[in-house]
Amino acid sequence: MTRAIPAAIFYVLGAFALGMLLGPLREFVLAPWTGPLLATLLELPLVLLWSWLLAGWIVGRMEVPLGGARWLMGGLALLLLLAMELALGRVLRGWDFAAWLAHLGTEPGLASLAGYLVFAALPALQRQP
Secondary structure, eight states, rough: OHHHHHHHHHHHHHHHHHHHHHHHHIIIIIIHOOHHHHHHHHHHHHHHHHHHHHHHHHHTTTTTOHHHHHHHHHHHHHHHHHHHHHHHHHHHHHOOOOHHHHHHHHHHHHHHHHHHHHHHGGGGOOOOO
């Protein structure tokens, strides 16, 4: 179980880094042309593919055991990701917690939330022993 904690930190940092690169493209290039929902839906497969590859590499490299340790890795990574997203929303958009929660209730927010849940499950779905 102790391997799950550093693995979660590397996992969330790697995924968040890609989000930081793609987020401005989504917001400033795609969203004005497609709308926020379609822009989010176009970005989401790229982030999840990267997360799948990243999770596989991390669980193999750090030898995170099957079962509970991988679920812990994904769950902790999800909590860290949500905290980072909340902080980013505060800094970039001036959102407080209530505004951030309200955003999660919009169509793009719900799509993101679904992606967050898949992100959390990806370490446990890896085949590496």
